[in-house]
Amino acid sequence: MSSSGAEPSIFSRIIDRQIPATIVAETDRLIAFEDIAPKAPVHVVITTKDPQYRNVVELAAGDPALLADLVELARQIASERTGGQFRLVFNTGEAAGQTVFHVHAHVMGSSAASDTLG
Ligand code: 5GP
Numbered sequence: 001m002s003s004s005g006a007e008p009s010i011f012s013r014i015i016d017r018q019i020p021a022t023i024v025a026e027t028d029r030l031i032a033f034e035d036i037a038p039k040a041p042v043h044v045v046i047t048t049k050d051p052q053y054r055n056v057v058e059l060a061a062g063d064p065a066l067l068a069d070l071v072e073l074a075r076q077i078a079s080e081r082t083g084g085q086f087r088l089v090f091n092t093g094e095a096a097g098q099t100v101f102h103v104h105a106h107v108m109g110s111s112a113a114s115d116t117l118g
Helices: 010-015 056-062 064-081 112-117
Strands: 023-026 030-034 042-048 087-089 104-109
Touching: 010 030, 010 042, 023 064, 030 064, 042 064, 056 064, 064 104
Parallel strands: none
Antiparallel strands: 023 030, 030 042, 042 104, 087 104
């Protein structure tokens, strides 16, 4: 419930391996895992290990290089899973659908494998 940062976000608990997730990629500063409630055939969440930025606007202002790294990781994941075309969504603010106030991107697309199978 908290959006103040007073208690660890659900994503910090995934990063700390306190709750399970299907992790698909990890770097020193980023982690990517499958969304628990996928809205597309491929739906991966990428978040920063550092929880200090609540949304993409704060991340862009505070650490643009890390935002660029996040986009590059999204490209790599999409290259493997969707054939390279994808949506990259940052819900920003409660009224826009943001529920976890720990910056993250949704990588969404069609499965390259299912496309191949028709
Ligand atoms: P937001 O609504 O903040 O943009 O995105 C949060 C996303 O996190 C949602 O798509 C939601 O399904 C996902 N999510 C919430 N809790 C968990 C969890 O415990 N595990 C995983 N893998 N995803 C979660």
